[in-house]
Amino acid sequence: MIIQTFGITKRYKNITAVNHIDLSIEEGKIFGLLGPNGAGKTTLLSMLATLIPPTEGTAKVNGHDIRKEPGKVRASIGMVFQTPSSDEILTGRENLYLHALLYGVPKEEREKRIEDVLELVDLADRANDLVKTYSGGMRRRLELARGLLHRPKILFLDEPTLGLDPQTRQHIWDYIKRLSKEQGVTIIITTHYMEEADSLCDRVAIIDHGEIKALDSPSMLKMKVGKSMIKARVESPNLDYIRGLPYVIKAEAKDGTVTIILSEAGAHIQEILCNLGNVSFVELREPTLNDVFLQITGKEMRVESAEGWAEVYARAGSR
Amino acid sequence: MSDLWGIYALWYREVKVFLREKSRLVSSTVNPLIWLVAFGGGLGASISIGGAGYQAFIFPGVLMLVVLFTTIFFGLYVVWDKKIDFFKEVLVSPLKRTSIFVGKMLGGCTDGLIQSGIIILFGPLFGINYTAYSLGLVILFVLLLAMGTTSLGLAIGSQMTSFEGFGLVQSFVILPLFFLSGALYPIDNLPAWLSWITYANPLTYIVDGMRGALLGESSFPIVLDLGVAAAYVAVLVAIGTFAFKKMT
Numbered sequence: 001m002i003i004q005t006f007g008i009t010k011r012y013k014n015i016t017a018v019n020h021i022d023l024s025i026e027e028g029k030i031f032g033l034l035g036p037n038g039a040g041k042t043t044l045l046s047m048l049a050t051l052i053p054p055t056e057g058t059a060k061v062n063g064h065d066i067r068k069e070p071g072k073v074r075a076s077i078g079m080v081f082q083t084p085s086s087d088e089i090l091t092g093r094e095n096l097y098l099h100a101l102l103y104g105v106p107k108e109e110r111e112k113r114i115e116d117v118l119e120l121v122d123l124a125d126r127a128n129d130l131v132k133t134y135s136g137g138m139r140r141r142l143e144l145a146r147g148l149l150h151r152p153k154i155l156f157l158d159e160p161t162l163g164l165d166p167q168t169r170q171h172i173w174d175y176i177k178r179l180s181k182e183q184g185v186t187i188i189i190t191t192h193y194m195e196e197a198d199s200l201c202d203r204v205a206i207i208d209h210g211e212i213k214a215l216d217s218p219s220m221l222k223m224k225v226g227k228s229m230i231k232a233r234v235e236s237p238n239l240d241y242i243r244g245l246p247y248v249i250k251a252e253a254k255d256g257t258v259t260i261i262l263s264e265a266g267a268h269i270q271e272i273l274c275n276l277g278n279v280s281f282v283e284l285r286e287p288t289l290n291d292v293f294l295q296i297t298g299k300e301m302r303v304e305s306a307e308g309w310a311e312v313y314a315r316a317g318s319r
Numbered sequence: 320m321s322d323l324w325g326i327y328a329l330w331y332r333e334v335k336v337f338l339r340e341k342s343r344l345v346s347s348t349v350n351p352l353i354w355l356v357a358f359g360g361g362l363g364a365s366i367s368i369g370g371a372g373y374q375a376f377i378f379p380g381v382l383m384l385v386v387l388f389t390t391i392f393f394g395l396y397v398v399w400d401k402k403i404d405f406f407k408e409v410l411v412s413p414l415k416r417t418s419i420f421v422g423k424m425l426g427g428c429t430d431g432l433i434q435s436g437i438i439i440l441f442g443p444l445f446g447i448n449y450t451a452y453s454l455g456l457v458i459l460f461v462l463l464l465a466m467g468t469t470s471l472g473l474a475i476g477s478q479m480t481s482f483e484g485f486g487l488v489q490s491f492v493i494l495p496l497f498f499l500s501g502a503l504y505p506i507d508n509l510p511a512w513l514s515w516i517t518y519a520n521p522l523t524y525i526v527d528g529m530r531g532a533l534l535g536e537s538s539f540p541i542v543l544d545l546g547v548a549a550a551y552v553a554v555l556v557a558i559g560t561f562a563f564k565k566m567t
Contacts, residue, residue: 051411099412103321
């Protein structure tokens with residue numbers, strides 16, 4: 001286990017941001033911390049990165065205790081922050097050079113590694129431009145490159161695609177997957193995008209109010225909810241009948257929409273539709289992590305606007 | 320060992336940023352020149368202070384003003400670094416906090432030296448004639464002043480959470496230090512209350528040392544001036560290092 005936490009807890013004046021979390025993360029995997037804003041993901045990550053001390057409990061990162069050997073922990077990790085942290089008055093290459101110096105990359109390797117990571121994130125042709133001329137996606141890629149420069153065993157990515165457009169997001173996901181596969185880096189990401197956790201992570205911990213509510217692979221998590229899901233708009237649904245069917249796991253009506261979770265929809269959809277009532281619209285789909293989240297926490301994940309990050313950039317640019 | 324590279328990295332970044340922000344460089348060159356030309360020239364026309372004219376008399380003070388403003392605001396900018404998370408990237412690196420402080424401090428000193436170097440070049444226009452000795456001594460005082468004041472700025476900046484404190488620092492730190500240092504008037508005939516404050520101000524001795532070196536007019540022995548400047552650095556570097564260790 002490359003990361004292990006032991007009842008790690010962070011309390012602020014009147015809130016408990018992280019509440020006695022015990023977690024083990026395997027080497028070489030992509031591990032996701034999924035939860036709404038304010039769930040405690042970033043706080044947990046910051047503690048693992050030794051940026052803030054835990055109130056209680058501790059953790060081992062790459063075999064080093066975060067309380068006793070913060071220096072060794074920091075030497076084993078790379079971190080990409082939620083908000084932009086590259087220096088925009090410097091060029092991409094200069095940012096990487098600084099990082100190489102800060103992390104003590106040996107002199108004779110600096111140049112080559114900088115070229116390598118630039119290549120990896122497709123920024124080689126823009127490396128000598130000032131970062132302030134980069135788009136949001138390019139900055140993210142630069143920060144990813146930077147996080148890899150000192151060849152950390154573990155890479156923390158805090159909301160790696162926050163505020164990026166879908167296409168760029170897809171690109172970043174590809175990079176992250178490639179990194180994990182080609183470099184064998186253990187990657188821990190926090191996210192509140194369901195699809196991100198679903199498409200990237202080998203294992204996902206659903207975190208809410210500072211506690212882990214569920215932990216498994218995305219497919220196993222979805223299996224727990226049920227194999228299939230039917231959503232239908234029905235005027236006066238005959239729920240009691242539906243609930244009585246042996247293959248139905250759960251059936252609920254809310255605002256005129258009926259949600260039925262069942263073990264296998266294909267074979268039974270006919271029977272359900274015939275007995276449900278006056279159906280005006282029907283949708284049959286596989287459950288998503290959103291459904292998992294809904295079932296575990298009893299609430300929807302808030303969908304954030306894509307503006308958040310862009311705003312931070314705008315502010316950073318107004319220096 | 321690798322910390323030396325890290326210190327170099329921080330220094331390199333600060334100097335690059337400083338040299339790239341041309342507008343800042345220009346404005347902090349023009350400000351002191353206005354002081355010298357307008358204030359020095361205007362007031363100097365109706366009073367006679369100092370053997371070489373009033374402009375030459377306030378030249379060391381204006382040099383100090385340049386270093387004060389450049390370095391203290393450099394230090395306070397740590398608040399900004401913390402905001403854009405650039406600094407977190409530094410804090411999460413294996414670099415020791417003390418090394419981060421040293422790197423930043425050296426960066427601020429270099430800024431202060433470059434900025435005051437430009438003003439020093441204008442010296443002959445205001446009646447200042449340099450010798451190797453006087454130039455060397457002035458640069459030494461500038462360096463000590465820059466080290467101490469950058470540390471002061473970093474110490475304050477590391478504990479601040481927003482920019483709102485900037486005005487307070489200006490009103491309660493920079494301006495009193497400057498105006499109560501004898502930068503603009505001789506300190507030998509002051510009323511008792513003012514002279515006590517002036518004697519307690521470490522910058523008084525730095526201005527006096529520079530004036531002694533450049534114009535041969537001083538109120539204290541050079542050894543005392545240098546001693547106070549060194550103490551100024553020692554105390555503020557210690558405070559700054561401590562503040563950085565406490566920073567979150």
